[in-house]
Amino acid sequence: MPIFSIYCDTPEDTNYEAKPLDGDFNKVAPLGFDFHPVAKAAINADGGIIFQRFDYQGTPVDTTHLPSRVMLGGPRRNLTALFKAHGLFLTSKALREVIEELEPGRHQFAPMELVWKDKTHAADYFWVYPCVRIDGMDQVRTTAVMSPATGLWQITNASKLFANRDQVGAHHLWVDTRLPTFPPFVSETFRAAAEKGGLKGIGYSEIPFSD
Numbered sequence: 348m349p350i351f352s353i354y355c356d357t358p359e360d361t362n363y364e365a366k367p368l369d370g371d372f373n374k375v376a377p378l379g380f381d382f383h384p385v386a387k388a389a390i391n392a393d394g395g396i397i398f399q400r401f402d403y404q405g406t407p408v409d410t411t412h413l414p415s416r417v418m419l420g421g422p423r424r425n426l427t428a429l430f431k432a433h434g435l436f437l438t439s440k441a442l443r444e445v446i447e448e449l450e451p452g453r454h455q456f457a458p459m460e461l462v463w464k465d466k467t468h469a470a471d472y473f474w475v476y477p478c479v480r481i482d483g484m485d486q487v488r489t490t491a492v493m494s495p496a497t498g499l500w501q502i503t504n505a506s507k508l509f510a511n512r513d514q515v516g517a518h519h520l521w522v523d524t525r526l527p528t529f530p531p532f533v534s535e536t537f538r539a540a541a542e543k544g545g546l547k548g549i550g551y552s553e554i555p556f557s558d
Contacts, residue, residue, distance in 0.1 A: 348535040349553045350483070350510045355431045356550030363420030365432035368462070370414030372433055375401035377408050393480060395498075395524045402434060403531060405480030405522035410457040413474050418462050426461070426470050427548020428541070436531070437461070437472045442549075445540045446475070449519040454478050477531045479521035485511040485557035493525070500525045509557040 376382070376399045380389040387399040397404055401413075417432050430437040438446070443456055455476040461469040484500065486493070491506035493499070500506075515521075519534040533551075541549055 349555045350515060350532050350534055351538060351551035351553055352530050352532050353429070353436075354530055354550040354552065355427075355429050355436075356548055357427060365430055365437075365461075366418045366420070367414035367433060368416040368418055371412045372401045372414075374412035375408055375410070377404060377406040379406075391480070393524065395480065402527075403477060403522050404527070405477060405524065407455045407478050408476055410455070410474070413457050414459060416460045416462055417472075418464060418466070419469055420464065423463055423469075428546035429548045430461070430472065436475050438475045439470070439472055439546070441544055442541065442546055443473050443475070445537070445544055445546065446520060449534075449537060449540060450479075454520060477520045477522050479518055480524050481514060481516075481518060481521045481532075482525055483510050483515050483521070483523045483532065484525060485509040485514075488557040498525060499527065502526070508554045510554050512556045512558055515556075 377397050380397055380399075382389050382399040389397050391397045391406070397406060401408065417437070426439070428439040428442040437459070438456070446454055455478055456473040458471065458473055461472050463469050488509040489500070489507065491500040491502050491508065494501050515534075519537045521532050523529060523532060538551055
């Protein structure tokens with residue numbers, strides 16, 4: 348059984364901009380860290396660097412300034428289970444329930460409202476922050492080069508990734524500590540549960556295990 352990185356699998360004719368109407372992403376940052384005033388970074392308990400910014404780092408964030416409303420471009424339409432706005436995923440209630448059933452209380456959700464271009468209500472969704480950090484790739488079989496300076500994988504078009512089963516363990520949703528620019532990763536169990544629930548709009552890029 349492989350793992351997957353996920354993305355929004357949206358038909359081109361419905362792939363419109365999602366625009367936050369309030370909030371301030373510059374004020375969203377991981378909780379529980381004493382960030383260096385110049386570097387805007389701190390060292391995590393696992394030895395990794397955590398930056399004072401809003402993107403996915405496998406840690407919970409202060410959600411106070413996350414947008415509470417996001418305007419969908421394009422015509423009114425049936426909405427999928429997964430959207431993206433400002434580089435972050437938005438999940439439907441049904442997708443949140445799948446995640447919560449697999450890993451209760453593990454990840455962070457912040458409620459928000461999707462609205463149409465005329466500002467009328469479209470749906471209630473959630474910002475989601477995966478709160479698990481895993482060094483998940485096999486260092487023997489993965490063909491990418493690991494930077495000695497940063498400890499991060501340097502990915503090229505020729506790179507082949509292989510996940511390490513022991514390092515991934517029984518997790519279902521996580522951020523890879525050595526692939527900070529990649530979207531979150533999910534398990535085969537996650538995919539099966541989402542597909543069983545008929546959830547649309549989730550794309551899966553397969554990464555095999557090394558064994």
